[in-house]
Amino acid sequence: MTTPGTFTITARDGAARRASLATAHGVVQTPAFMPVGTQGTVKSLCPRDLREIGTQILLGNTYHLYLRPGDELIARLGGLHRFMAWDGPILTDSGGFQVFSLAGLRRLTPDGVEFASHIDGSRHFFSPEKVVSIQQNLGSDIMMVLDECVPYGADFDYTKKSLALTTAWAQRCREAHPPLHRGQLLFGIVQGGFYPELRAESAAQITSLGFDGHALGGVSVGEPRPEMHAIIHSSVPHLPDNKPRYLMGVGAPQDILAGVAAGIDMFDCVLATRNARNGTLFTSTGKVNVKKAAFRDDDSPLDPACSCYACRTFSRAYLRHLYIAKELLSYRLNTIHNLTFFLSLTKRIREAIETGGFASLKAEMDAIYPPDAP
Numbered sequence: 600m601t602t603p604g605t606f607t608i609t610a611r612d613g614a615a616r617r618a619s620l621a622t623a624h625g626v627v628q629t630p631a632f633m634p635v636g637t638q639g640t641v642k643s644l645c646p647r648d649l650r651e652i653g654t655q656i657l658l659g660n661t662y663h664l665y666l667r668p669g670d671e672l673i674a675r676l677g678g679l680h681r682f683m684a685w686d687g688p689i690l691t692d693s694g695g696f697q698v699f700s701l702a703g704l705r706r707l708t709p710d711g712v713e714f715a716s717h718i719d720g721s722r723h724f725f726s727p728e729k730v731v732s733i734q735q736n737l738g739s740d741i742m743m744v745l746d747e748c749v750p751y752g753a754d755f756d757y758t759k760k761s762l763a764l765t766t767a768w769a770q771r772c773r774e775a776h777p778p779l780h781r782g783q784l785l786f787g788i789v790q791g792g793f794y795p796e797l798r799a800e801s802a803a804q805i806t807s808l809g810f811d812g813h814a815l816g817g818v819s820v821g822e823p824r825p826e827m828h829a830i831i832h833s834s835v836p837h838l839p840d841n842k843p844r845y846l847m848g849v850g851a852p853q854d855i856l857a858g859v860a861a862g863i864d865m866f867d868c869v870l871a872t873r874n875a876r877n878g879t880l881f882t883s884t885g886k887v888n889v890k891k892a893a894f895r896d897d898d899s900p901l902d903p904a905c906s907c908y909a910c911r912t913f914s915r916a917y918l919r920h921l922y923i924a925k926e927l928l929s930y931r932l933n934t935i936h937n938l939t940f941f942l943s944l945t946k947r948i949r950e951a952i953e954t955g956g957f958a959s960l961k962a963e964m965d966a967i968y969p970p971d972a973p
């Protein structure tokens with residue numbers, strides 16, 4: 600088995616990279632899209648479905664799994680891979696973002712973050728060491744440090760203070776998890792809001808701590824898309840070329856293409872699965888809402904260009920019926936389709952970088968998913 604953390608760039612096309620990242624549970628081909636499995640499941644799909652659609656790596660969540668069923672229980676039962684019967688790579692987020700987006704009564708202190716569970720209101724405290732211990736218990740292949748995701752619109756002084764705290768927490772996470780301990784990688788997270796000089800400062804500090812990869816945090820937090828693209832372009836050059844780059848919480852097809860063009864390797868986004876559940880489907884001709892009246896008696900496949908189980912087997916009329924009838928099968932088929940769209944897009948991106956065709960693929964996709972469209 601290749602040593603976990605080995606990152607090999609096999610082709611370039613402009614700033615875009617085609618690479619592979621070795622983990623303890625297999626090699627991830629990048630650029631890669633990571634389906635989100637918040638509570639140890641990608642909602643409505645089983646591991647067999649995930650394999651069938653070509654999933655490489657899943658996302659889990661420290662915050663949720665710590666609260667329920669508990670990281671120690673999962674460790675006692677053999678770790679998250681065994682618990683959810685997924686034998687491929689798993690990346691877990693540290694939980695800081697979820698504390699601020701989900702928990703109640705949060706209190707940020709220099710030592711960590713105090714919060715009340717969104718499930719039962721019980722009080723908890725996440726220190727850097729605690730979130731490392733939780734992710735070690737889960738057995739995730741890629742762990743994220745505890746960070747503060749600076750809210751959109753935070754001023755320069757707040758952002759500067761916050762990045763110093765994120766750096767201090769990153770250092771404590773690094774000390775709590777020695778390099779490659781039990782084959783588990785640890786990624787640092789760069790903050791700095793929408794201030795290029797603070798992004799450079801955060802990147803200089805984080806990339807000096809010896810992480811296996813680096814993430815850009817603090818984006819996709821409600822900012823206009825042009826601002827997101829601009830801060831990504833100005834931040835990526837400060838990340839080492841020879842390690843994986845992960846853009847957290849991104850994104851829509853146009854954001855993934857822009858991220859790859861800037862040199863990003865890994866993406867995660869709840870859009871694919873969440874939109875599936877509200878009937879918004881990503882197709883080769885743009886976004887479509889499955890409940891549209893025109894689908895009522897339409898016997899053709901949702902997307903003739905898609906080879907997923909939903910498109911090969913059922914009609915638009917049937918998918919519309921399931922959604923309107925609130926049938927559970929609607930969630931499963933819509934999710935299979937949307938994830939197939941995102942996984943196929945990143946597969947096409949990998950192939951395009953190999954053949955030097957990334958710019959034309961991006962132009963083709965930008966015509967269907969315009970960078971200035973929601």
Ligand SMILES: CNc1nc2c(CCNCc3ccccc3)c3nc(N)[nH]c(=O)c3cc2[nH]1
Pocket residue numbers: 635636637658659660691692693694695696743746747748749788815816817818819820847848849867869
């Ligand atoms: C959607 N926009 C967005 N997401 C962000 C996240 C979470 C990334 N998704 C992880 C996830 C894992 C399991 C289940 C659900 C989500 C961030 N995470 C951290 N640690 N730091 C960020 O700055 C940060 C910024 C983000 N912006």
Ligand SMILES: [Zn+2]
Pocket residue numbers: 901902905906907908909910911935936937939
């Ligand atoms: Zn499909």
